[in-house]
Amino acid sequence: MNSLNLETYRNLFPDDASFDRFVERLVSDLQFDLRPIMVDGRMLGLTLSPEGAKDVLYDRMVSRMAKDPSVLSELTDRLENDDIVE
Secondary structure (H helix, E strand, O other): OOOOOHHHHHHHOOOHHHHHHHHHHHHHHOOOOEEEEEEOOEEEEEEEOHHHHHHHHHHHHHHHHHHOOHHHHHHHHHHHHOOOOO
């Protein structure tokens, strides 16, 4: 997954203070679990808060394990036997 780095667009703002205010406002809006990003009535995408992202990942993991229980045993095996995990 590629990220959208807002620093790339810093030069589109008249000054650093304007960019910083925009980022602060965006951060405050990200406090909601799921929020559409709209421009002129068009939906460009969605934001997902860190807490909302955890919920989505949890739901996907549970769903995947319910469909294929071998995923859980594979995860357990990796945690117990993989040299990277200590």
